[in-house]
Amino acid sequence: MTGRKRFNYKTKEGLQGYIFILPWIIGFIVFTAGPLLFSFAASFTNYNITSQMDFIGLKNYEKLFADDQLFWTSLYNTLYYVAFSVPITTVGAILLSALLNRDIPGMRFFRTIYYLPAVLSGVGVYLLWMQLLEPGTGLVNTVLAWFGIAGPNWLFDPAWAKPALIFMKLWSVGGGMLLYLASMQGISKSLYEAAEIDGANAWQQFIRITIPMITPVIFFDIVTSLIGGFQIFQEAYVMSNGEGGPVNSLLFYNLYMWKKAFEAFDMGYAMAMSWILFIIVFVLTIINLKLAPRWVHYEGGGK
Amino acid sequence: MRHLRWLSILFITVLVLSGCNGFTKGDSAAKDKGTAESDGKVVLDFWTFWGSEIRRPIVEKIVEDFNNSQDKIEVKHTFVPWGDIWTKELASIAAGSPPDVVINDINATALRGEKKQAENLSKYLEKDDISENFYEELWNATLYEGDSYGIPFNTDTRVLFYNKDAFREAGLDPEQPPKTWDELWEFAEKLDAKNGEKYERIGFYPLFGAGTDVWMLNADKVNFIDEKDEVKVNTPEKLDALKWLKSWHDKYGANTINSWQSQMESQQGNPFFSGDLGMLVQQPTFYTQIRDYAPDLNFGVALLPEKEPGNGNTSWGGGFVAEIPYGAKNPDESWEFIKYLTDQEAQEYWAVKNFDNVANKKAAESAADSEEFNDAAKTVYGLAVEAMPQTMLTPTPIVAPDFPTLINPEFDNVYLGKKTPEQALEDAEAKVQKLVDQNK
Numbered sequence: 001m002t003g004r005k006r007f008n009y010k011t012k013e014g015l016q017g018y019i020f021i022l023p024w025i026i027g028f029i030v031f032t033a034g035p036l037l038f039s040f041a042a043s044f045t046n047y048n049i050t051s052q053m054d055f056i057g058l059k060n061y062e063k064l065f066a067d068d069q070l071f072w073t074s075l076y077n078t079l080y081y082v083a084f085s086v087p088i089t090t091v092g093a094i095l096l097s098a099l100l101n102r103d104i105p106g107m108r109f110f111r112t113i114y115y116l117p118a119v120l121s122g123v124g125v126y127l128l129w130m131q132l133l134e135p136g137t138g139l140v141n142t143v144l145a146w147f148g149i150a151g152p153n154w155l156f157d158p159a160w161a162k163p164a165l166i167f168m169k170l171w172s173v174g175g176g177m178l179l180y181l182a183s184m185q186g187i188s189k190s191l192y193e194a195a196e197i198d199g200a201n202a203w204q205q206f207i208r209i210t211i212p213m214i215t216p217v218i219f220f221d222i223v224t225s226l227i228g229g230f231q232i233f234q235e236a237y238v239m240s241n242g243e244g245g246p247v248n249s250l251l252f253y254n255l256y257m258w259k260k261a262f263e264a265f266d267m268g269y270a271m272a273m274s275w276i277l278f279i280i281v282f283v284l285t286i287i288n289l290k291l292a293p294r295w296v297h298y299e300g301g302g303k
Numbered sequence: 304m305r306h307l308r309w310l311s312i313l314f315i316t317v318l319v320l321s322g323c324n325g326f327t328k329g330d331s332a333a334k335d336k337g338t339a340e341s342d343g344k345v346v347l348d349f350w351t352f353w354g355s356e357i358r359r360p361i362v363e364k365i366v367e368d369f370n371n372s373q374d375k376i377e378v379k380h381t382f383v384p385w386g387d388i389w390t391k392e393l394a395s396i397a398a399g400s401p402p403d404v405v406i407n408d409i410n411a412t413a414l415r416g417e418k419k420q421a422e423n424l425s426k427y428l429e430k431d432d433i434s435e436n437f438y439e440e441l442w443n444a445t446l447y448e449g450d451s452y453g454i455p456f457n458t459d460t461r462v463l464f465y466n467k468d469a470f471r472e473a474g475l476d477p478e479q480p481p482k483t484w485d486e487l488w489e490f491a492e493k494l495d496a497k498n499g500e501k502y503e504r505i506g507f508y509p510l511f512g513a514g515t516d517v518w519m520l521n522a523d524k525v526n527f528i529d530e531k532d533e534v535k536v537n538t539p540e541k542l543d544a545l546k547w548l549k550s551w552h553d554k555y556g557a558n559t560i561n562s563w564q565s566q567m568e569s570q571q572g573n574p575f576f577s578g579d580l581g582m583l584v585q586q587p588t589f590y591t592q593i594r595d596y597a598p599d600l601n602f603g604v605a606l607l608p609e610k611e612p613g614n615g616n617t618s619w620g621g622g623f624v625a626e627i628p629y630g631a632k633n634p635d636e637s638w639e640f641i642k643y644l645t646d647q648e649a650q651e652y653w654a655v656k657n658f659d660n661v662a663n664k665k666a667a668e669s670a671a672d673s674e675e676f677n678d679a680a681k682t683v684y685g686l687a688v689e690a691m692p693q694t695m696l697t698p699t700p701i702v703a704p705d706f707p708t709l710i711n712p713e714f715d716n717v718y719l720g721k722k723t724p725e726q727a728l729e730d731a732e733a734k735v736q737k738l739v740d741q742n743k
Contacts, residue, residue, distance in 0.1 A: 050397060135562070137562065153561055265420075
């Protein structure tokens with residue numbers, strides 16, 4: 001080692017890099033990886049937060065699959081929600097952004113209007129929707145009545161409670177819309193001009209140019225909203241007063257998990273539940289990633 | 304090897320930073336949280352969810368009075384929102400630095416005792432036994448294996464409010480509220496007013512303001528899981544209650560019920576205020592809504608009607624306890640404060656200012672005669688005090704804390720017409736029994 005030059009350039013740069021990302025690494029280890037590993041370990045115990053944590057092997061998992069009376073109900077509710085809400089909101093966001101991707105005077109106004117609901121979030125919105133969805137006096141059924149349709153009992157009817165939530169989610173497609181809009185704006189005009197010269201109509205242009213060019217964003221949107229969909233909790237917790245709705249129709253996986261953790265204080269069991277959910281989401285995401293090369297088109301040919 | 308030094312600096316930085324994130328508890332936490340301030344007082348952190356314009360000043364006045372009444376303890380009130388308070392408390396217990404006194408749900412007190420979330424108060428009660436001050440049912444709910452884990456603070460019950468003018472209009476004696484389930488039905492028929500197929504006034508619907516479980520409790524006075532951990536869901540009386548409730552549901556139909564229910568939720572628009580609902584089961588505190596939104600309403604109150612003569616006017620209530628979270632640093636001082644909080648003076652102040660039922664019997668009785676109440680308030684409060692000895696709680700059974708998730712859907716199925724009451728209760732009983740067996 002000679003005097004001044006302590007490190008060669010590469011080591012120095014590497015170290016600096018680590019120092020720069022240190023806050024994230026610490027955050028990840030302390031707030032994400034640590035709790036993650038802890039919950040994995042505790043899922044094999046009867047942990048109840050305060051007084052016990054004895055190793056009980058696979059019992060929590062056995063009970064979940066074989067004996068639990070609501071595990072399958074809650075999983076079904078969640079799958080139902082994901083299976084409908086993800087495609088509907090994705091298609092909704094694409095159609096909306098296609099409409100808003102026009103050069104018409106005042107378009108900014110409409111973009112703002114449609115994006116606004118995505119800015120609002122949380123409990124306030126759910127309470128608002130509970131009023132909108134009131135069977136007798138709510139705005140939704142009032143409007144339906146103008147067209148002679150007797151609206152359903154929405155949140156009070158087990159057959160309509162989940163559709164009501166999905167319907168509510170459609171209101172906030174603005175977030176996805178923004179991504180699609182940005183990506184549509186990035187599509188080269190020359191592609192459309194060439195297509196027009198070849199005699200393609202608007203629909204053909206949309207299907208053959210717009211959609212393929214935005215597939216990376218569609219892919220991103222599907223992956224993230226799938227993960228988000230499995231985590232649905234707040235909506236059901238607020239809109240059913242934490243009860244799970246009529247005939248447990250809003251008892252989603254995470255709501256049931258929450259009840260096990262904070263009502264029955266069976267934290268080990270709840271942690272086992274969270275790992276099952278993790279595996280389900282993980283597998284689905286892997287499948288998504290494997291399928292992606294077949295339909296996702298990246299400009300420039302690179303992956 | 305200079306770069307070793309670099310690495311060690313890095314390592315130390317990591318340690319220091321992670322230290323901030325709570326790896327060190329115990330000592331440092333105790334120093335911030337409580338114990339000696341400069342003037343030698345012990346500082347207690349008191350958590351409640353009472354942050355409303357009405358309740359916050361009242362609880363803070365009680366705290367202030369306590370602080371002025373002695374010179375050893377200084378209580379600081381912390382408002383934590385309803386949705387967060389108990390999960391935050393739980394996390395702080397697990398972290399070893401809980402608050403000193405917390406207001407918590409009375410029904411799950413024994414469960415918290417069993418899980419070591421709350422301190423056992425027996426050693427304090429041996430010295431000064433204050434158990435006689437409270438309603439027996441409330442006191443019993445705080446016991447786990449004979450030891451108390453929280454002291455009852457406030458409570459509630461369910462009583463029948465009725466519209467005297469509507470009674471007169473329907474040809475009923477406004478001083479004779481219904482006494483039995485049959486009379487409820489009979490009076491409601493008279494109070495009903497229809498315009499064609501559409502109801503303009505409905506006499507009574509038992510599930511506005513009370514759940515299926517309340518009427519089942521009223522009928523057989525036994526909880527779904529009794530104190531011996533035996534499942535008592537499918538009993539003849541509970542079946543009668545469910546059939547009776549179903550007949551009400553059939554009488555008015557889902558559409559009428561939903562439309563009344565949604566108006567009920569919008570406070571000012573409550574159909575009871577406008578006379579569109581003849582009778583309503585509510586907590587006594589409902590009086591404050593009448594006072595604020597319908598001051599001219601001519602109403603009466605009565606005990607919850609009984610299933611048949613002699614069965615008893617059993618009602619249902621809940622409430623809150625003041626307790627010391629497990630691992631709190633100054634339990635002796637916390638106990639002093641809890642004693643003050645649940646003693647007659649503070650309780651009476653709370654009762655009168657909030658128009659709320661309190662757990663301390665003497666405080667409740669003297670509040671009923673308070674000079675601050677007008678005649679209507681006195682009548683309602685007096686009736687609430689009368690109802691208390693017949694009011695049952697539904698303590699969370701340790702063998703099946705989350706059983707309501709299993710039985711409520713069965714009741715829903717009955718009202719939706721998907722199951723007969725017999726079938727629903729049979730299924731509910733089997734499910735609860737299975738949960739109990741699993742947890743035993």
